[in-house]
Amino acid sequence: MQEFCRKYIDFFEHYNKREPGNDIQFFDNKTFPKECESLKFEMDCGHSFIKAFGEQVWLYPDGLEDIVKHSDNKKLIGSAIFSKWRFFNHWANSGPTEKDIEWFLIMLRRLQELVTTQK
Numbered sequence: 863m864q865e866f867c868r869k870y871i872d873f874f875e876h877y878n879k880r881e882p883g884n885d886i887q888f889f890d891n892k893t894f895p896k897e898c899e900s901l902k903f904e905m906d907c908g909h910s911f912i913k914a915f916g917e918q919v920w921l922y923p924d925g926l927e928d929i930v931k932h933s934d935n936k937k938l939i940g941s942a943i944f945s946k947w948r949f950f951n952h953w954a955n956s957g958p959t960e961k962d963i964e965w966f967l968i969m970l971r972r973l974q975e976l977v978t979t980q981k
Contacts, residue, residue: 863901863936867974870943874966877958889950889957898947903940908949911942923965930972934980939973 873888888894895905904910912920914933919926920942930939943966950958958966 863940863977864974866897866901867970867977871967871970871974874963874970877963889947889954894947895944895951898940898944901940902937903944904937905944905948906941908942908945910938911945914938923961923968926965927968927972930969933972934976936973936976936980939969939976943969943973 898905908920914935915929918924919929933939946962946966946969950962
């Protein structure tokens with residue numbers, strides 16, 4: 863899980879510096895869902911995350927960091943990341959905005975923190 867976090871934090875930290883079209887490559891990526899499934903994350907359209915924290919922080923990163931810092935549920939956070947990826951992979955009409963990139967980074971950094979502190 864540590865490698866997963868490192869890999870995708872790096873990806874999203876450099877996301878805006880990538881050439882146009884890389885969002886399509888990532889969100890059409892067949893490796894990402896396999897990695898998520900191997901870590902036992904579930905693609906549940908964000909339902910478990912929304913139930914736990916509300917729809918507002920599912921949609922926008924404002925306040926997300928303060929909310930997820932109180933969660934130690936790696937599966938819930940990982941499943942939310944997987945579900946948000948699936949949204950862009952399947953339903954979104956465009957690539958992620960800067961706010962979406964921020965959302966992914968907050969969630970991945972919290973997951974990494976949990977992995978590091980809960981060995």
